[in-house]
Amino acid sequence: MAGPVLEVAGVSKRFCRNLRRSLAYGVSDITSELLPWRRRSSDLRRDEFWALDDVSFSLAPGEAMAVVGHNGAGKSTLLRIVAGLFPPDAGEVRVNGRVQSVIELGSGFNALLSGRENAQLILSWQSGAGHGLAASVEAVNAFAELGALFDAPLQSYSTGMRARLAFALATQVPSDLLLLDEVLAVGDQAFQRKCLRHIRDRLDAGGSLLFVSHNVFQIQTVCRRGLLLDHGRVTFEGSSVDTLDRLFESQADAGRAEEATACDPDRPRVERLLAQAPDGGGVRTGGPLELKLEYFMPEPIEAAFSVSLWTRDLSVCIAILAGSDSVILPAGHGERTCIISKLPLMAGNYLVRASIFDPVTMHPHALHGYSGPATPLKVKGELDRLMILRRDAGQLVAIESAWSDSN
Amino acid sequence: MLALGTAWPQATNGGMTIQPIRYSADPSLSSPVLFFRTALTDFAASVRPARLFALSSIRSRYRRAWFGYLWLFVPAIATAAACAALRYNNIIVVRDTMIPYPLFALTGMLLWQGFVEGIVMPYQQVSAHRHMLTRTPIPHETVLLAGLYDLGLNAVVRLGALFVLLAAFGVPALASWLLVPLGMALLIGLGVAVGLILSPLSLLYDDVGRAVGVISGFGLLLTPVLYPLPEYSLLWLNPVAPLLDGTRGWIAGVGPDASFFVIGGAGLVGMVAGWLLYRLARPRLVERLG
Numbered sequence: 001m002a003g004p005v006l007e008v009a010g011v012s013k014r015f016c017r018n019l020r021r022s023l024a025y026g027v028s029d030i031t032s033e034l035l036p037w038r039r040r041s042s043d044l045r046r047d048e049f050w051a052l053d054d055v056s057f058s059l060a061p062g063e064a065m066a067v068v069g070h071n072g073a074g075k076s077t078l079l080r081i082v083a084g085l086f087p088p089d090a091g092e093v094r095v096n097g098r099v100q101s102v103i104e105l106g107s108g109f110n111a112l113l114s115g116r117e118n119a120q121l122i123l124s125w126q127s128g129a130g131h132g133l134a135a136s137v138e139a140v141n142a143f144a145e146l147g148a149l150f151d152a153p154l155q156s157y158s159t160g161m162r163a164r165l166a167f168a169l170a171t172q173v174p175s176d177l178l179l180l181d182e183v184l185a186v187g188d189q190a191f192q193r194k195c196l197r198h199i200r201d202r203l204d205a206g207g208s209l210l211f212v213s214h215n216v217f218q219i220q221t222v223c224r225r226g227l228l229l230d231h232g233r234v235t236f237e238g239s240s241v242d243t244l245d246r247l248f249e250s251q252a253d254a255g256r257a258e259e260a261t262a263c264d265p266d267r268p269r270v271e272r273l274l275a276q277a278p279d280g281g282g283v284r285t286g287g288p289l290e291l292k293l294e295y296f297m298p299e300p301i302e303a304a305f306s307v308s309l310w311t312r313d314l315s316v317c318i319a320i321l322a323g324s325d326s327v328i329l330p331a332g333h334g335e336r337t338c339i340i341s342k343l344p345l346m347a348g349n350y351l352v353r354a355s356i357f358d359p360v361t362m363h364p365h366a367l368h369g370y371s372g373p374a375t376p377l378k379v380k381g382e383l384d385r386l387m388i389l390r391r392d393a394g395q396l397v398a399i400e401s402a403w404s405d406s407n
Numbered sequence: 408m409l410a411l412g413t414a415w416p417q418a419t420n421g422g423m424t425i426q427p428i429r430y431s432a433d434p435s436l437s438s439p440v441l442f443f444r445t446a447l448t449d450f451a452a453s454v455r456p457a458r459l460f461a462l463s464s465i466r467s468r469y470r471r472a473w474f475g476y477l478w479l480f481v482p483a484i485a486t487a488a489a490c491a492a493l494r495y496n497n498i499i500v501v502r503d504t505m506i507p508y509p510l511f512a513l514t515g516m517l518l519w520q521g522f523v524e525g526i527v528m529p530y531q532q533v534s535a536h537r538h539m540l541t542r543t544p545i546p547h548e549t550v551l552l553a554g555l556y557d558l559g560l561n562a563v564v565r566l567g568a569l570f571v572l573l574a575a576f577g578v579p580a581l582a583s584w585l586l587v588p589l590g591m592a593l594l595i596g597l598g599v600a601v602g603l604i605l606s607p608l609s610l611l612y613d614d615v616g617r618a619v620g621v622i623s624g625f626g627l628l629l630t631p632v633l634y635p636l637p638e639y640s641l642l643w644l645n646p647v648a649p650l651l652d653g654t655r656g657w658i659a660g661v662g663p664d665a666s667f668f669v670i671g672g673a674g675l676v677g678m679v680a681g682w683l684l685y686r687l688a689r690p691r692l693v694e695r696l697g
Contacts (some may be wrong), residue, residue, distance in 0.1 A: 015694075023611045026695045030607050033687040038433035084430055085545045086694040095619035099428070103542040112467035121463050125456035125549055 001305050004058040004098060005177050005208045006082065011055045011092035013077055013232075018047040051077045052093070053232040059225075061176070064199075064209035065238050066219040068247050069229035075212045078177045078229070079103060082210060097176025100126070102166060102183045111155040115146055115165050118154060126173045136172045143198075144168035145191075160188060167195050178202065181212040196221050216244055216313040220394050241391060245349050248312040249376070269366035270295050271333070273354045273376040274306070278339070285347055285381040285398055291321070291338040293354050295366060297329050304359040305336050310351045310374065311396065318345070318396055326359035344397045345388060347381025432591045433528045446686055449546035454582035456546055457552030464553060465560065479561050480568040484515035490633050505659035507576055510569075512657045513561045516566045521591050522647055525598020528554040529606040529685065530616055533692075542695030547689055551682070555599065573658065581690065583657040590654025590663075590671075592599050597650060597674030603681025607688035610696060 016022035019301050025045060032040050034162075044050070052074045059065055067075045085100035088110050119140045123133060141150045144164040154162065167183060178199075199222050203209060213219055219226070219240055226243025228236040236246040241266050272294040277283050291307050306322040321338055353369030369375060381387055435442045438456055469475045491509040493499045504511040532554040533540060533547065540547055566588060602609075611614035619662070627633070630647050642648060653663025 022695055026611050026691050027608070029691045033434050033436065033691065034684075036436040039433075040432075042432070080542075080697070081430060083426065085541065085697070086690040087430050087432060089432050092429060095428040095430075099544070101544065109539075110463060110467055112470055113463050117463055117466070121456070121459050124459050125453070125545055126543075137458040 005061050005063075005096050006059040006210070007096075008058065008082070008091070009056050009080075009093075009095040011052055011078070011081060011088040011093060012042070012050055013052040013081060013086075014044055014048045014072075015051045015077075016045070016048045019049050021045075024361070027149050050232045052081070052088070054196060055229070055232070056091075057234070057237060057302045058229055059177070059208050059210065062203055062206050063210055063225060064203055064211060065225040065227055066223040066243065067210060067212045067227050067229065068214075068219070068243060070251075072231075073229040074232040075229055076103070076181055077232075079181050079210060080392075082177075082181055082318060095177060098177030099177045099179065100173045101179035101181075102170045102182075103181045104180065109154050109162065109165075112153055113145070114153055115150040115157070116141070118165070119150075119169060122169055123172060126169070139163070139172055140168045143171050143194075158192070165190055167191075171198060175207065177210065180209050182214070183212065184218055185215065192218070199274060208358055215253040216311075216315060217394070219244065220392070224392075241348075245312065248349065248351075265297055268295070268297050268301065268356065268366040270354050270356065270366050273352060273368050273375040275352045275375050279356040282380050283343065283377065285345060285379055286342055289340040289343045289377075291340070291352065291354075291355075293336045293338075293368075294333070295329075295335050295336070295356060297331055297365075299331050301329050301365060302326055302359065303329050303356050303365055305338075305354070305356055307338055307352055307354045309345065310353060312349045312351055312376075314351060314374065315395070318350070329356075343379065344399065345377075345379045346388060346395050346398055347379050348391060350377040350379065351375065352377050435690075442686075446683065449686075450548050453546045453548035453552050457549045458556060459551035460549055461560070464557065465544060476564045480517060483513055483520060483565070484572075486633075487513035504635055505656070505661065506578055508572075510573060510576055510578065510658075511635070511655070512633045513572065515651060515684045516568060517569055518591060518594055518651050518654055519627060519630065519632045519647075520565070521558070521562055522594045522598040522651070523598075524558055525595040526602040526605075526619055526623065527616075528558055528567075528599055529602040529681075530609045530619075533606065533610055533696075537696050540607050541693050547685070551603075551685075558595050558599070559592075562588070562595060566591060578658070578680035581658075581660045583660050583662070586657045587654055590648075590650065590657060590667075593667075593671035593674055594647070594654065596678050597647065597670065600674050600677030600681050603678065603685050606681070606685050607692065610692050643676050646673075650674075 007352070014026055022330070025048075055074070055078060057065070067078060069075055073265065073399070079101065080086060080103060081101040082093055082095065083099055083103065084095075085103075104136065108123070116137060119137045120133065123136050123140070127133040141147075144161075144167075146161060149157070149161065154165075157165070160248060163183070165275050170183075180199075184195055196218060199209060203222070209222065211219065211223055223240040226236075226238060227234060228243050230247050235250075236243055270293060272292075274290075274292040274294075275283070276290055276292075278288050278290045293305060293307065297303075304323050304326045306320055309318040310316065311318065321340070323336075323338070334378055351374035353374045354367070355364050356366045357364045429515060438567055474481075487509050490499070490501075494501050501508065506514070511663045529551060530552045530627065536550045539545065540550065558603065569587075570584065573584075605615055609619065626645075626647070629642055630645055630651050631642070636642055636652065649663065649666040653667035656663055
């Protein structure tokens with residue numbers, strides 16, 4: 001297939017906040033469909049907003065692109081337009097091939113029918129399967145691993161089992177472009193791995209993927225490209241790693257603003273946590289790192305300190321650096337410093353949290369980076385091919401090793 | 408580009424190149440040829456899935472009911488029996504009918520039910536599958552055709568029960584009985600036409616559905632369902648009257664007049680027009696129902 005499988009050019013979509021007015025606009029829009037010669041305004045009407053605003057990108061065969069952003073950024077709207085569920089209000093979408101969308105798991109299921117009956121039903125219209133329908137249905141059961149439950153009514157299925165059935169159905173529908181919207185958020189780990197393996201096989205075979213997810217691991221596993229949406233606009237397009245970095249930066253910015261308005265001056269608190277090289281320069285893999293904690297105690301208190309290093313999505317704690325002894329902290333402002341002489345973290349963006357806690361009960365007196373934003377830590381490294389490979393693989397720490405010939 | 412092993416099946420179209428799909432803000436009718444071609448393609452692609460869909464819906468519906476198909480004609484029998492009892496006791500006065508009055512009323516009720524079910528079918532089908540239709544690009548014709556299959560099955564069951572009761576009451580069987588299903592189909596068609604034409608509005612505004620419920624309630628009284636109309640009456644202007652009375656006439660061996668065929672044909676044309684109107688409205692409905 002020559003050329004991109006998907007081209008999105010200047011696509012905009014408007015929605016209305018007011019339901020009653022939205023219905024009236026619906027009648028107006030339907031009337032416009034009946035009068036195609038009548039010029040339609042592409043301006044916002046009262047109570048409308050741009051759910052998508054001038055979005056453009058393209059996707060080549062074999063490519064996988066993650067679409068990320070905050071809730072309400074326009075991700076699902078974009079996927080629905082590409083799936084052909086409703087048209088854009090400006091711009092156009094061109095799809096060069098067949099599209100298969102899994103917008104919401106189990107949305108096409110009938111709860112009173114069995115998994116088998118649902119599979120027959122859905123495959124009959126999605127894949128146009130005629131004589132091969134029975135084989136496709138069996139393949140769905142084999143992928144979903146539902147066993148005898150495949151013939152039980154769907155209302156007896158758990159959410160995870162429905163997810164298995166929905167994804168297994170998607171594997172049996174031919175397509176050049178697959179649209180997945182938060183469909184791997186449920187199901188057990190083993191099944192998620194199986195789905196991800198399947199998606200990668202599909203990409204290797206030349207299929208393309210547009211993937212909406214909040215799961216960083218899944219995005220990094222299947223996507224090389226990323227698109228960041230914010231209030232319907234594309235704010236960044238690049239590699240999936242860089243796109244996620246931008247997303248987390250924007251989340252941290254939002255959190256900082258929130259914490260600034262929620263600070264209580266009479267409570268023990270961590271006022272600031274600095275993560276920097278002792279010489280004030282950049283932090284590098286294998287180099288030193290200084291973590292300086294500035295705090296305030298309204299009264300003397302016995303306490304211990306810890307700081308912890310996290311991945312940028314705060315899903316993985318890489319290390320907790322706890323002070324071994326407790327100290328009596330006087331009332332007022334103070335500082336505490338933790339030095340790491342050789343930082344083993346790979347180049348990338350991380351977050352640092354801190355805790356001042358009671359050494360006996362372990363109950364925290366003050367926290368930093370839990371309810372509010374954590375301190376960002378940017379680690380630099382040599383950008384060679386091996387480094388890019390390690391970063392794309394999600395490697396977190398660099399462990400020194402020595403290789404020798406065993407013969 | 409077919410994947411092997413566990414790989415994802417890629418799109419093929421019998422070796423043919425798949426035409427690029429374009430979605431834009433242009434109205435569907437800005438390219439009428441494409442609009443009609445897509446409509447026919449979706450219709451053709453929906454025929455088989457719709458049958459499966461209808462069978463599944465029927466199975467799931469009756470899976471939770473002990474009396475199954477009895478519900479299709481028992482209410483009509485009960486209404487007809489009640490009217491017959493009222494007439495027998497001179498509480499209501501209905502002039503003589505061409506077949507025994509209980510069967511006259513029953514036939515009218517069964518035909519009226521077919522018409523009313525036709526009106527509400529598009530709304531009911533789209534509402535029942537709203538979640539799926541707003542999240543998957545399934546042709547909506549699939550659920551609409553499934554609704555038609557369902558209406559057809561209901562009509563067959565009702566007419567079967569009617570013919571059994573006619574025989575039980577000793578009404579002599581006539582060749583014209585074979586035309587009764589045609590009359591039933593035309594009544595259903597007229598109902599579906601009205602339902603489809605109203606569907607863009609009824610799916611957006613609940614008021615329309617409620618109004619249809621109210622109108623079909625007193626419409627029963629303005630239509631010769633439970634009583635025969637005098638030869639000259641303004642109620643003959645009700646388009647359902649010639650269709651219903653003409654169909655019932657076939658049971659007594661009396662043929663309908665020309666208005667029967669004019670209105671029946673208009674119903675079929677209205678069904679096609681309603682379908683095309685629904686297709687035009689569909690994207691705007693999906694973005695507001697989702």
